[in-house]
Amino acid sequence: MRIYSGIQPTGCITIGNYIGAVKNWLELQEENDCLFAVANQHALTVRQVPQELRERTLSFFAQFLACGLDPEKSILYVQSNVPEHSELAWILSCHTYIGELERMTQFKDKSRKNEDNINAGLLTYPVLMAADILLFGSDLVPVGKDQKQHLELARDLAIRFNNRYGDTFVVPEPYIPKQGAKITSLQNPTEKMSKSDKDQNATVSIIDPPDVIMRKFKRAVTDSDNRIVFAEEKPGISNLLTIYSAFTGVTVEEAEARFQGKGYGDFKLAVGEAVADALAPVQKKYNEYLSDKAELERIMKEGAEKAHRLAARTMRKVKKKIGFVQD
Ligand code: ATP
Ligand code: LTN
8 A cells, every 4th residue: 555644844753743643654664655754845834944944854854764764665755855745736726625724623723823924824734735645646644633634635635636637646544543643742631742832841752861751751740639540531641541552562451450559650750761761762763863964865865756756657647637738
């Protein structure tokens, strides 16, 4: 199967992104034909400092590799290095109704949070995301729950285009994990952990040093009864159990049994340790990749060339269907 996904280089990759998305990518790349992108064009929907965006893009790419995404198995690249993304996005935007975009929960959320910068890109962002996916004939898109609505638009656009011009695009399916599809903030456990959250204690980055990880888990907001069980009315503890399970491989039930009778303090320390231990080898590799920029850029370029070849093939087909003269 053809698999596609991406992460925008804003903030830093959190354990939410890791559990909800990247961890599944690692499994999928073993048996499928995968493309994973640093979606830097998407990041422009919020204001960026150019030098920081450049550095963050390199850092995200190094984090992809450090997590175990393998350029021998998957195509890893940076979105802006493949011009077909914007080319297809324009064509798809002329087939998207404004009402469809105004309905998007993320658009409404982000407009509220960026009142001084509600730019057109914030509205049309899901069209660019649909272009990313449809360019490569993707069958499956592994994402967290927050992206489900955007994926439905990608499906609708593929179907609409196919109906109007004849079979062109594969209609993609979302792939949302059963557990960990919405890791929540450590400070506000009913809200999504979001990598652009301004509260440093709310998120844990995959490159946070071990002492920082421990401190953040110690401060995690929980509730006042002292039972370590997974339950709707205990969002903080349930979130910590999900994180513990994702990083140790034990099930949530096993984790509950393991901590029965223990206090919250001990439990939070154990979660922090499990996360810090699991991330130690990732962080070591991250520093190695980051210290060899030439190699990083070589891998990036190779990925972009492969992605471009596939994308150009789709664009030739699309242009012909809609009546653009051939160049
Ligand atoms: P931002 O705060 O800048 O909007 P984000 O944290 O939502 O960023 P994205 O780049 O939008 O991160 O998402 C990358 C991938 O991680 C997507 O597949 C998304 O669904 C997934 N993801 C993001 N946050 C979480 C979370 N809290 N739990 C599970 N999956 C998540
Ligand atoms: N919009 C996504 C990131 C993203 C993506 C994609 C995910 C950009 N292009 C294509 C899946 C497929 C987000 O998580 N904010």
